[in-house]
Amino acid sequence: MRLRLERRPQPSALMVYASPLIAVALTALIALAVFAAAGHEPWSALVIFVTAPVADLYGVGELLIKAAPLVLIGVGLAVGFRANVWNIGAEGQLALGVISGGFLALHFGVGGSPVLLPAMVLAGAVSGALWAAIPALLRTRFNANEILVSLMLNYVAGLWLTYLVFGPWRDPAGFNFPQSAPLAPAALFPILLEDTRLNISVLFALVAVATGWVFMARSFVGFQLRVTGLAEDAARYAGFSTARAVWIGMLAGGCTAGIAGVGEIAGPLGQIFPTASPGYGYAAIIVAFVGRLHPLGILLAGLLMSFLYLAGDSAQMTLGLSSAVAGLFQGTMLFLLLAIDVFVHYRVRGTPAVVPAPAARPVATPVAAEAAT
Amino acid sequence: MIDMAAGILVATVVAGTPMVYAALGELVTERSGVLNLGVEGMMLCGAVSGFMASTLTGSLWLGVVAGMLAGAVLAFLFGVLAISFKANQVAVGLALAIFGTGLSSFIGKKYVGQTVVLEPSALSAALGKLPLVGGLLGQVHPLVWLSWVLLGAIWWFLYRTHAGLVLRAVGESPRSAYALGYKVVRIRYLATLFGGAMAGVGGAYISLVYTALWTEGLVAGRGWIAVGLVVFATWRPGRCLLGAYLFGGVTTAQLFAQGAGARVPTELMSALPYPATIMVLVLISRDARLIRLNVPASLGKPFHAES
Numbered sequence: 001m002r003l004r005l006e007r008r009p010q011p012s013a014l015m016v017y018a019s020p021l022i023a024v025a026l027t028a029l030i031a032l033a034v035f036a037a038a039g040h041e042p043w044s045a046l047v048i049f050v051t052a053p054v055a056d057l058y059g060v061g062e063l064l065i066k067a068a069p070l071v072l073i074g075v076g077l078a079v080g081f082r083a084n085v086w087n088i089g090a091e092g093q094l095a096l097g098v099i100s101g102g103f104l105a106l107h108f109g110v111g112g113s114p115v116l117l118p119a120m121v122l123a124g125a126v127s128g129a130l131w132a133a134i135p136a137l138l139r140t141r142f143n144a145n146e147i148l149v150s151l152m153l154n155y156v157a158g159l160w161l162t163y164l165v166f167g168p169w170r171d172p173a174g175f176n177f178p179q180s181a182p183l184a185p186a187a188l189f190p191i192l193l194e195d196t197r198l199n200i201s202v203l204f205a206l207v208a209v210a211t212g213w214v215f216m217a218r219s220f221v222g223f224q225l226r227v228t229g230l231a232e233d234a235a236r237y238a239g240f241s242t243a244r245a246v247w248i249g250m251l252a253g254g255c256t257a258g259i260a261g262v263g264e265i266a267g268p269l270g271q272i273f274p275t276a277s278p279g280y281g282y283a284a285i286i287v288a289f290v291g292r293l294h295p296l297g298i299l300l301a302g303l304l305m306s307f308l309y310l311a312g313d314s315a316q317m318t319l320g321l322s323s324a325v326a327g328l329f330q331g332t333m334l335f336l337l338l339a340i341d342v343f344v345h346y347r348v349r350g351t352p353a354v355v356p357a358p359a360a361r362p363v364a365t366p367v368a369a370e371a372a373t
Numbered sequence: 374m375i376d377m378a379a380g381i382l383v384a385t386v387v388a389g390t391p392m393v394y395a396a397l398g399e400l401v402t403e404r405s406g407v408l409n410l411g412v413e414g415m416m417l418c419g420a421v422s423g424f425m426a427s428t429l430t431g432s433l434w435l436g437v438v439a440g441m442l443a444g445a446v447l448a449f450l451f452g453v454l455a456i457s458f459k460a461n462q463v464a465v466g467l468a469l470a471i472f473g474t475g476l477s478s479f480i481g482k483k484y485v486g487q488t489v490v491l492e493p494s495a496l497s498a499a500l501g502k503l504p505l506v507g508g509l510l511g512q513v514h515p516l517v518w519l520s521w522v523l524l525g526a527i528w529w530f531l532y533r534t535h536a537g538l539v540l541r542a543v544g545e546s547p548r549s550a551y552a553l554g555y556k557v558v559r560i561r562y563l564a565t566l567f568g569g570a571m572a573g574v575g576g577a578y579i580s581l582v583y584t585a586l587w588t589e590g591l592v593a594g595r596g597w598i599a600v601g602l603v604v605f606a607t608w609r610p611g612r613c614l615l616g617a618y619l620f621g622g623v624t625t626a627q628l629f630a631q632g633a634g635a636r637v638p639t640e641l642m643s644a645l646p647y648p649a650t651i652m653v654l655v656l657i658s659r660d661a662r663l664i665r666l667n668v669p670a671s672l673g674k675p676f677h678a679e680s
Contacts, residue, residue, distance in 0.1 A: 142658055143658045152647040152650050159641075163641065282474075322482035324478035327478055331468065332475075335468050338454055339453070
């Protein structure tokens, strides 16, 4: 008997919600295997991996503070992804937020003006959106692929930030380290919870989730975007503009990524580094997918991804594993999710060894299915 | 003056070679109708596995083979999801790029900052004695001119063999190819594996020949540039080579600018290849007719045999 995939008459509602959970569970299994391969007793290593990061209040604060940018950016990217607009440039748009917010903080920080912080957030949103406007313009005006253009700009923005921090913005009292002077207190987000680094950027993420939900589920523009993503021809026939979908999708991601960039320097970092983002712009892509492009799902997925970052850091200390393990597990999870998603639209059927109809061609052998997990 | 021009030419070709391999591989994949955006991830895994294999064995060619295998393994994962499971090729490609980046950082952690010293190629030394072309061939690694052999082979395969015709037919109209009895799924798998293997070679070339060291994110976007080059080349092999050397030239411009004492920030020079990619993409893509005439008609669309 050979296994084959058969299209379901209706997409499975159960699998839509079950597949992220299955992906998480399988990632945990792979984690066990990685721990075992590294010479640890796998189960206790997993327990340490899972519990150590959130063992105290400080850890919980770290969890939320790292989840905030991921959720914020994830919600913004999901707006575009829904409409098949692929903004892969959040990492660069975040860097633009760091650059513009950092510029204001370094030049107007001393006066301690109360409008400084709102101005930084606004500058971050606008600069991130402007950076995202480049691929949007080139796509709508010249038909240039927005994936490649937005991605190329990540490297440009990263090098720009590197230049600033190694050059004009370098702290003269910083022992020649590539970092800016510490930002003035007026340029820092207020702390929400004592003894942690938890600040108001968490509220931005929550506002983004609420706004994103209302926009996508309740507004007509959100409806148009969803139709564009599901059936572009139908959307065009209904008179929904593809160009407008590109603009809205790109700007939403750029705007949120820019704010997230300000949140990093005005929050946990407190100064400007060339590596202000540990890959949040890319991780947010995973967050958006694992969260099913739904704001509430993205909230949960953001917490999970943030947790993986923390667990990776603590695995380095407690288990002697490379902190790169976080990136490995994040990528694995996205991969598994996409694999399991096949069961939303298909189910596995066994066919007899003698295939009666030529239509019943095997598309997935058990070997291939095993290799994918 | 002639020496300097020759130096620039050699440096350009040496810097462009990884993109030649990756872009030619991706071109074959895309010609079968499969859009694999994960080239960056496959190149990184190829680079780190090649580096590890060569460090352990001392053999450059075993490193190249290891890189090839690593790229092909990742491409196989892509194939399972995108070809067998019919998942969205864009999403799976992005996932592969992210996954490959994470995987290469993880397995290469111990090797970060290490360098690899390999014996100078005896083959290059022998070729250097040839008249006329010896000056050039002797200066560059055999992998450089092997990429020209690869280009010739791919051109011959695509346009002069029956198998190449079938591959192109699968990319243009998988339904017709299937109706004629060709195994669309198998052909797409093979094309995808080939693309992965070539991306792996490109990656191994970077870590073993071009920089001779490993560091996280070593490939630095060259995989993405390669994807862009295939569009720039309007899916024709010869233009891939041209495009790759164009970028090799932009990359080496910074070395020569610094050598000539130009006072430009290094970051500005390092950033040049990326806007250059964007510019050529815009120039090619603005002509929608040109793209429509050349893009494999089924590119990025999953193939359902039963429907």
